Amino acid sequence: MAASFVDSGKTVCDVGCDHGKLSLFLLQSGKAERIIATDINKAPLQKAVDLITGAGCGQKAEFYLTDGLQNIGKTDDISHVVIAGLGGQTMAQIIHSAPFIKENKVRLVLLPAQSGHTIRKYLYENGFDIQKEETVEEKGKFYSCISAVYTQNTRTADIFACYIGKSRLCEGYAAKGYFSMVYSQLEKKQKGFTIENGFASRDISEAMDKIKNLTDK
């Protein structure tokens, strides 16, 4: 899914590359001219090195054992940063620590494993525009892949915008599954709020109603 959001990539950063399969696909399909693959752990990064060099693409790739995008050297040619399979909070920290993303208007492709609401909130509040989303099902779990770019326009976002964002425009099996998953998360959040305050949150209820409308469509 994340790969389909990359086109005509010059240098593409694959953050948290793990086995390196995404990086290799981007190179072999011509979606990326070069790859910067990073991972915070040695063993997964080594797997990526072995896979990509073993496939004869080593000259088109650089590998960094690092947190996010720290100390990756030259950033001028970077067209895309892909972060797939990490949590929304970690994604926000990684983006925040890499000012070149804003400066060079690098396209972000983000597939949060959890806490999609945290990364959407960060993007809205920090001047990034979420341009499209695509929902996906993998092994019975539902995700939404986000494509975003820095535009300087900051906005505060309500609960619905943070939890659903542009996935509201998605249709089909994966979209319905994603909406149901988010609805359950908000149900839990509402329970917690009610226990703490003795009454239900109107904002959460409104977001849940909007999600229900999407699921019933």
Ligand SMILES: C[S@@+](CC[C@H](N)C(=O)[O-])C[C@H]1O[C@@H](n2cnc3c(N)ncnc32)[C@H](O)[C@@H]1O
């Ligand atoms: C679930 S895997 C995702 C693999 C791959 N991106 C994918 O979608 O198939 C998460 C990977 O991110 C790495 N990781 C976690 N936190 C990171 C960070 N702050 N910076 C770089 N890599 C990180 C982990 O070591 C692990 O290899």
